[in-house]
Amino acid sequence: MVGNLNHIIDQVVKDKGIARGVLVEALESAVLSAANKKYRNTRDLEAHFNQEIGEVEVFEFVTVVDEVVDSYKEIDLGEAKEVDPEVEVGDSLGMMLEASGFSRIAAQTAKQVIIQKVREAEREGVFNEFKDRIGEVVNGIVRRYERGDLIVDLGRAEALLPSREQVPRENYRQSDRVRAYISEVKMSTKGPQIILSRTHPGLLISLFKSEVPEVAEGIVEIKGAVREPGNRAKIAVVSHDVDVDPVGACVGMRGSRVQNVVTELRGERIDIIPWSPDTARFACAALAPAEVSRVYIDEDGKSLEVIVPDDQLSLAIGKKGQNVRLAAMLIGWKIDIKSETRAKEEEQEEVVPDNEVVSEAEENDTAVNVVENSGEDVVDEDQD
Template identity: 55%
Template sequence: MNQELIRIIDQIEREKGIGKEVLIEAIEAAIVSASKKHLGHIENLTSKFDRESGTVKLLSPKRVVEVVKDANAEIALSDAIKIDPAARSGDLLEVPLEAGGLGRIAAQTAKQIIFQKLREAERDKIYQDFKGRQGDLVTGIVQRQEKGNLIVDLGKTEGLLPRREQSFRENLKRNDRIKAYILEVKKTAKGQQVILSRTHPGLLTRLFEMEVPEVAEGIVEIKGAVREPTGRSKIAVISHQKDVDPIGACVGVRGSRVQAIIQELRGEKIDIVQWTADLIAYVCNALSPAKITKVEASEKERTMTVVVQEDQLPLAIGKKGQNVRLASKLTRCKIDIYSDSEYSKKLKGQGMKAFEEMREPMELFAQEAGLADELLQSLLGNGVNSVEDMARADADWLASLSGLDVHRAEELRQRAEEYLKGLTSPLQL
C-alpha cells in the first residue's frame, strides 16, 4: 500500500495539477476517519504521512505516568522513554499505533474518503482557476438545454448560459462552438458554477481585444460599449497614436476584423464610433449613422436636444428607439430628438409661452396703475410687452401710442420704473 499511495499522489499531481500537500492532508484525514471506525474507543487520533517511504503512522496522544490506570489515555514512563528518550512524567506524548489492524472494511473506507477529498480538492482548484478568470472570454461547446438555459462544456467543467444572457437573435444548438463572457463564478454544494453571458458588453470588448491587435496593445482604447439582446451594439474608441485611425483599425481591411466579430455574434449589427471629450460631438458620433443638424446641450444635467432633417429622423431614433437608446447609454446623456419641423413648432410654442409670461406682469402693472384696458391693449399691440419695455420707452413715443400728453406719458414711464423697484402707487389718468 505504501508504494501505491506514492504512485497515486504522483499521478494525480501530474494529471490533475493538485499539489502534494493537499493530497497528503486528504490521505491523513482519511486514515484517521477509517481508524476511528475500526478503533472507536480512541479519541484525538491523528495521522502522519511519511513523504519518503509512503508509510502512514497513527498517533494517539497519551499522558506519561509512573503507573498506568487507563491504557487508552496513558503510557508508562518506561515505555515512553523508548519512543522519546527525553520524555518525563506528566508529558503528553504522541504514541504510534499499528495501522495494519484496520482490516478490509476500514481500508475500503479510507480509500473512499481519499477519493472524496481528491474530488473536493479538484473542484476547489477548478473554482479558483475560473474565479481568477471572471470577466474574461472563454470558448465552449453547447451540450444540452435545461429549461431554456444552455449547459456549455468548458473542458474542466461546465458553464451555465442562462436564458436572460442569450441573444434573441441566436438559436444555439447542441455541439455549437461559442465564445462567452464569464459573468460570475459561484461556489455551491455541488461544486463551482460558472455563469456565462452572450449579451454582456464585456463580450464585445473582449472580442475586439482578440481580433484587433491595436486594441490588445493599447494603441486603440475602447472607451465604452453598450449592447441590446435584440442584436444591436455600439462601441466607442479612441487612438493614442495620431497616425492610427481607431475606427479603421477596428473595421480592418475590407471589414475583415469586425466581420469576424459579427460572425461570432451571429449577425449582430455593430456601430463603431469615435470617442471625444467634447460631449456634443460625442453625442453626434454616437447617433451614427444619422446626420445631425443641431444640438442644444445642458452639459451640467447631461441633457441633449438633437435636431435632424426629416429624412434622418428614422435613422436617429432607430427601430423601436434602439439607436437613440444605445447612444444615450453610451454617452450617459438624456437625448431628445426632433425633426426640423418638430423643433420649429417647439420653439414657436416656447415663444408663445414666453409672450404670455410677459403679459402677466404688464396686466398686473396696469391694474395697479389704473390703466384703462383700451390703453393696455394699445401698448401691447405696439410692442410694449413688459414693464421693462415701458420703463425704457421714450415719453414722446408713449404719448403717440396712448393719446396722453408728453407729461403724463413721462409720468407713466417713471411709474413703470418705480413698479420694478416695488414702489408703485395708484396713478390717476
C-alpha cells in the same frame, strides 16, 4: 494501507492536477479517520505520511504516569521505560500502531475521505483557475440543455450559459461549438459555478481585441460599448497615435475585421464611433448615420436636446427608438430628439404667450386709467 503510496500519489497528482501536499494531507486525514473509527475515538492518535517507505503511519500518544487511571491515554512509568529508557513521568510517549489491523469498514471510510478530499481539491482548483479569468472569452462545446440553460464543456470544467444570457435568435445543438464571455465565477455548495454570457458588452470588446491588433496593443482604445444583443451595437473608439485612424483600424481592409466580429455575433449590426471628450460632438457621432443640426446641453440634468433635419428624424430615432436608445446608453446622458419644424413650433409657442400677457397687461392698465378718470369726474360733479 500496506505498500508504497508514492507512485499512486504521483499518478493522482498528474491526472487530477492536485498539489501533492493536498493529497498527502487527505491520506493522513483518511487514515486517522479510519483509526479513530476502529478505536471508537478513545485514544489520542496522529497519522503521518512516511515518504521514504511510502506509507501512512499511525501513532498513539499516551502520558507517562506513576499510577494508571485511564489505560487508553496513560501508561505506567515502568512499561514506558521498556519503550524509551529515558522517558520520565509527565512525558508524552508516541507508539506506532499496525495500520494493517484496521477493519474493512475503517478502510472504506478512509477511501471515502480520500475521494471527498480529492473532489474538494478539484473544485478549489477549478475555482482558483477561473476566478481570475472573468472578462475572458472562452470556447466550449455544448453538452446539453437544462430548463433552457446551456451546459458548456470548457475542458477542465463545465460552465453555465443561462437563458437570460443567450441571444434570442441563436440556437445550439449538442456538440456545437460556442464562444462566450466569462461574466461571473462563484463557489456554491455543488462546487464552482462558471457563468457565461453571449449578451454582455464585454464579449464585443473582447472580440475586437482578438481581431484588431491595434486594440490588443493599446494603440486604439475602446472607450465604451453597448448592445441590444442580436440586433445592433455601438462602440466608441479613440486612438492614442495621431497616425492611426481608430475607426479605420477597427473596420479593417474592406471591412474584414468588423465583419469577422459580425459573423461571430450572428449578423449583429455594429456602429463604430469616434469618441470625443466634447459631449456634443460625441453625441453627434453616436447618432450616426443621422445628421445633427444643433445640440443643447444641460450639464446639471445630464441631458441633451438634439435638433435634426426633418428628413433625418426617423433615422436618428431608429427602428423602435433603437438608435437613440443605444446612443444615450453609450454617452450616459438622456437624449431628447426633435425635428427642425418641431423645434421652431415650440419656440413660437414660447414667444406667443409672452406677447399675449403683455397685451393683457396693457389692456388692464388702460381700464384702470379709465376707471380712475371717470371716478374723478364723478367726484367733481358732486362737489359742484
